[in-house]
Amino acid sequence: MKQILVSGVIALFLSLIGTPLLIRLLARKGYGQMIRDDGPQAHHSKRGTPTMGGIAFILATLVAYASTKLITGDKPSMSGVLVLFLTTGLGVVGFLDDYIKIVKQRSLGLRAKAKMAGQLIVGITFAVLALNFSDSRNQTPASTKLSFTTDFGWSIGPVIFVIWALFMILAMSNGVNLTDGLDGLATGASVMVFAAYTVIGVWQYGQWCGAQVSANGACYEVRDPLDLAVVAAALMGACFGFLWWNTSPAKIFMGDTGSLALGGALAGLAICSRTELLLAILGGLFVLITMSVVIQVGSFRLTGKRVFRMAPLQHHFELKGWSEVLVVVRFWIIQGMCMAVGLGIFYAGWVAAS
Numbered sequence: 020m021k022q023i024l025v026s027g028v029i030a031l032f033l034s035l036i037g038t039p040l041l042i043r044l045l046a047r048k049g050y051g052q053m054i055r056d057d058g059p060q061a062h063h064s065k066r067g068t069p070t071m072g073g074i075a076f077i078l079a080t081l082v083a084y085a086s087t088k089l090i091t092g093d094k095p096s097m098s099g100v101l102v103l104f105l106t107t108g109l110g111v112v113g114f115l116d117d118y119i120k121i122v123k124q125r126s127l128g129l130r131a132k133a134k135m136a137g138q139l140i141v142g143i144t145f146a147v148l149a150l151n152f153s154d155s156r157n158q159t160p161a162s163t164k165l166s167f168t169t170d171f172g173w174s175i176g177p178v179i180f181v182i183w184a185l186f187m188i189l190a191m192s193n194g195v196n197l198t199d200g201l202d203g204l205a206t207g208a209s210v211m212v213f214a215a216y217t218v219i220g221v222w223q224y225g226q227w228c229g230a231q232v233s234a235n236g237a238c239y240e241v242r243d244p245l246d247l248a249v250v251a252a253a254l255m256g257a258c259f260g261f262l263w264w265n266t267s268p269a270k271i272f273m274g275d276t277g278s279l280a281l282g283g284a285l286a287g288l289a290i291c292s293r294t295e296l297l298l299a300i301l302g303g304l305f306v307l308i309t310m311s312v313v314i315q316v317g318s319f320r321l322t323g324k325r326v327f328r329m330a331p332l333q334h335h336f337e338l339k340g341w342s343e344v345l346v347v348v349r350f351w352i353i354q355g356m357c358m359a360v361g362l363g364i365f366y367a368g369w370v371a372a373s
Contacts (some may be wrong), residue, residue, distance in 0.1 A: 022087050022249045027256035032262025038075040039044035042271045045069035071117045073277020076257035077110045083253040096243035097152040099250045102287035103243045108141035109283035113275030146184035158242040166293040168368030192282030194305035197331045199278040202267035204347045206258050206355040208304050209281045211254035215301050215358045216288045220248025223260040237372045267344050303357030308332050
């Protein structure tokens, strides 16, 4: 438990003091955000705000995790390292996208095929590696079974697992990317989900098959539950520190560097903690906003009519007259309820199994 506290505090501190340093560096180089012309007109005042802020909390997370291992003398786990690899790898793809936007002064960065290729390379590498590196109990970081609160059903096999993992990674990374349209919205929502995964990791470790088994033999078959909680706590702390500077009026945006990294981290934690389908509830706001885009595009192509004034969903409410802060706070409330429901279902799953 000491590791969780140490990693969270270090990440919070590094992100809190490191983000303003990054803001000054990016401002000096003129790396400012491009604003879409077809978006809400109020957003044009944000033009030039430093972007690529995801660099701050990615580095804070990596340093916090490494520092925690040095301080406590504990060895890194393969599950923790793989989640950090996925986070950083997608962050690099997002960084290239952001950098091209800034250098070429256009609202679109990497070409769609190049961006997708980068995500696929990182995602496939993670998925393949996650099925290897078994421990003394023959447990690997990921399982070829689908999972909700634990694994269930038959094995889907390694090939279908890789496809499924890719779907989760792409869905969550793009979901966070779509949510990152208002000051602090995606960052605050991510903090809540990482907090949930910290709790899940701690609970799984307490009921871990590698340590102890309850009276009726029920336990969690997860390779490294405690270390996943350490990673989640580091991500939570780093995002909390970043939120101080990213909340309205934002002094910096996370950019695709941050949004792709956070989505990857969420998918990685879900896969390695055997809570894949539960992520759709824990990260319900990201799912809701992604579905608003799917509905908008599908409706327009089929009927020529739009369901919302603008997609993603947060911009629909802006165009209805809600202030940016009002939209963000109310969406945070929705995400808080999703997190509470998800944790409730997770605990109910344990009670049912016991």
